Amino acid sequence: MARAYTYITKYTSPNQNARNRKIAGITAHWWGTPSGQSPEGVVSWLCDKRAGTSAHYVVSEDTVWCIVDPDRRAWHAGNSRANHTQIGIELDPNASRRASTERTAAALIADLRGTYGNLPLSPHKRWTSTQCPGNWDLGRLDKLARGKQPVAVKPSKPAGSGKLVEDGRLGTATSKALQKILGVKRDGRLGPDTYKALQKHLGGNVIDGLIENQSYKPTELGNGVGPHGWQFTGRGSKGSATVRRLQRHVGVKADGVLYEGTTKALQKALNAGTFRAVSRPSGGASAPAKPAVQNGKLTEDGRLGTATIKVLQKRLGVTQDGRAGEDTWKALQKLLGTVVDGAVSHQSYRATELGNGVVPRAWRFTGRGSKGSKMVVALQKKVGVKADGVWFEGTTKALQKALNNGKL
Template identity: 35%
Template sequence: MTTIAPNRAVTAVRQSPNYSAGRPAGAPNTITIHWWGSYGQSHDGVVNYLCRQGGNSSAHYVASSQGVTQLVSDRDRAWHAGALGNPRSIGIECRPEMSDADFAMVAKLIAAIRAEHGDLPLRGHKDWMATQCPGTWYAQLARLDQLARGQKASAASANTTALQAQTAPATKAAKLTATDRQLMLDVDGIPGGHTYARLNQVMGTGTKGSPSEAMWKKFQLFLNTVVSSKDIRNLTGAPSLDADGIAGAKTWKTFQYWSGNVKPAWMAQVGGPSKLTGATWNQWVDGVAGVKTWKMLQHCLNSSYANSGKLLSK
C-alpha cells in the first residue's frame, strides 16, 4: 500500500481496502469522472460504501460541495473503470445533483491533480466500458475542464436554455416541456438537482440545482395566492403561510391540498387517492414531503413556465 499523500484540494483521507498496489503499466495519464448514480445519497455514505471490507469497487476521490475525500493513493490502482481504465487513470466519484458548488469542488480537485501529475485529460467512465456513468456529468466534461483551468465556462448556445445546459446533455431525444421548452423532469419523487433547478427556474430564483430560501419563499407566496385564507387557516391555523423560506409541514399541507384539488388525476397517478374527500384526506394531506408529494410537484413543474413564480400558469 502506498501511503496517501493528499494534494491541496483534499479535505479528508480514508484508506479504502479495495485497490491494487502500484502502477505497473505506467504513471497516471487520465482522470476519469464518475457519478454515484442515485440522487439523495450523502458524501459520507458513498465514502463508507467504497471503503467497505470485501468490496469490489472504489475510487481515488469522492468529491462534492462538502469537500474531497481521498480513498486510494494516486500511485495505486482504484477499482473504478475496468481493465482499460484502472491501470493508468485516476477516478473521481461526483455527486449526481451536480450543483454549482459540486462543480467548483471537482474542478479544484482536477487542478490539484494536474499540478502534481501533469495536464491529464478528462474521460468519462463510459469511455472505458459499457455503462451510463457518469450520467449528466458526461456532457459537461468540456465545461469542467475549462473551470479546472481557471477559464470561464462557455455559455449555453442560443438554442439551449441555462437549465438544460446545467442539468442534462443536449440530445435530439431529450424530452422538453410543452409549456416553455425546458428539460422535462423525470417524475420519480426524488428531489435531486434537476428538480431543484427547475423549481428555482419556475419561481424566478435562478437555476441552481439546490434549494434556496428565496425559492421556498416564492413557493409559499404562490400558495398564498391560490389557496383561500379560510382553507389555509383550516390547514395550518393561520390565514396565510409565513413566507419564511422554510418548507415545513404547513407549506407541504397547503401544496398537497391545492394540488390534490386542482389535479386529482395526477394525485391518483402518483399513488394518492382518486379524489380528495374527508375519507381520503389523511392519505394525501399529511404535511410530509414524501415520494408521492415530490412526484406531484414534478408533474406541476413539467407544466409550468420559467420565471413565472407560479405553478401551472404564466
C-alpha cells in the first residue's frame, strides 16, 4: 500500500553526522509549547545550524517531514549513545491536532519497523533529564503502530489477484514481476544482475549493473531493493541515465531519480503487459558495433564506435585498428596543438559509455561533473560545438560530420 501520509523530503538539517552503531529504537519527542510554533517553523529551526539540534522526522496531522536520513545520526536525544542508536521523531503537541498526528506517527513507526525491524518506542526522557514528550501516550501510540501493517513488508501483490497493486512501493512482489520480464533470478530483491538485465532491456549503451546518482536510499523505495548496485548520493542528485530511459519507457518525467511516481508507472506497465524490450542500436557498448558506414560516409549517430575511430585514425596517420588508445590520442593532440601525453583526462563519462572504439586505459574517467580536458576543448572548438572539455555524443556527432566533410 502507499504511504498513509504526505512525505516531505526537501528540507535537510545540518545538525547530523554518521552513525557508529546499529539502529536499535525509536525515540519520541514533542516541541513542548503548542502556541506560537507551527510545524513548518519547527522544521525551519531544526534545519538551522544555530539550533544545534535536530530530529529525523517532524510529524503534524497528516504530514511527515524527513529532515535527517534515518541511517544518519540526528542530534536529538541529549545523549551521545542514544543519538547513535535511536531514530528521533518530533511530535506536534497541539491537542486539537492530536488524533490526526497520532495516526500519522503510528503509520510512520510501522513503516520504520517494516524496514529496520521490531524497534521499541521510548520517550525522550529515558535518555536525559526532561519532561519530553509531555502528555503523549506512547503506550497507546505503540499499540496503534503495531495494529497497522507496515508499508515495507506488506505484499504489493494480493494473493490470487494476478495483478500488482499500483501503489508506488518497490516491494518484493513488484521486483519479482520485473525480474520475470527480464529473465533473471526471481528473488524479489533488485541488485546488479537485475540492473544489468534492465539496462539491456531498455537498450542502454552502458551495461554496468549500477543505478547511480540517486536521491533516495533503497530503504525509502521498498523492501524489494537491495543495497548493492544502488548509488545514493543525497537529496537533489542528478539521477541516472538508466532511470531516465526507464522513465521515458513508462511515460513519466525523465529526471533520472527513481521514486514512487516512477515505480507506480512501472507497476502499471507490468500489469498492462507493455513493458517490452527496446531494440538496441548497433554500436552499443555491450556488443561489437557493426561498421557504421553508409555509401562511404560515417553514420552521424554520436557513437564512438570502431568505424568512426578507423576513419579518425586514417586522418591522423596511425594504425587503423578501430580502437582509440594512447597512440591515437597523441596523434590527435599533435593535430590540435595541445599537450602530447596520450591521455584524455578529467572525463565525465566512461569509455564504454561513448562506444566500443575507445580503449579504457588511456581514458581518464573522474566522475560526473568533471572539469574536462584541454585536448577535448580544442577538438570541440575545431568541430564547432560547446567547448566544455567533456566528450560525449554531441562532440562525437560533430566529429563524424567533420570527418565526412573532410574538415578535420
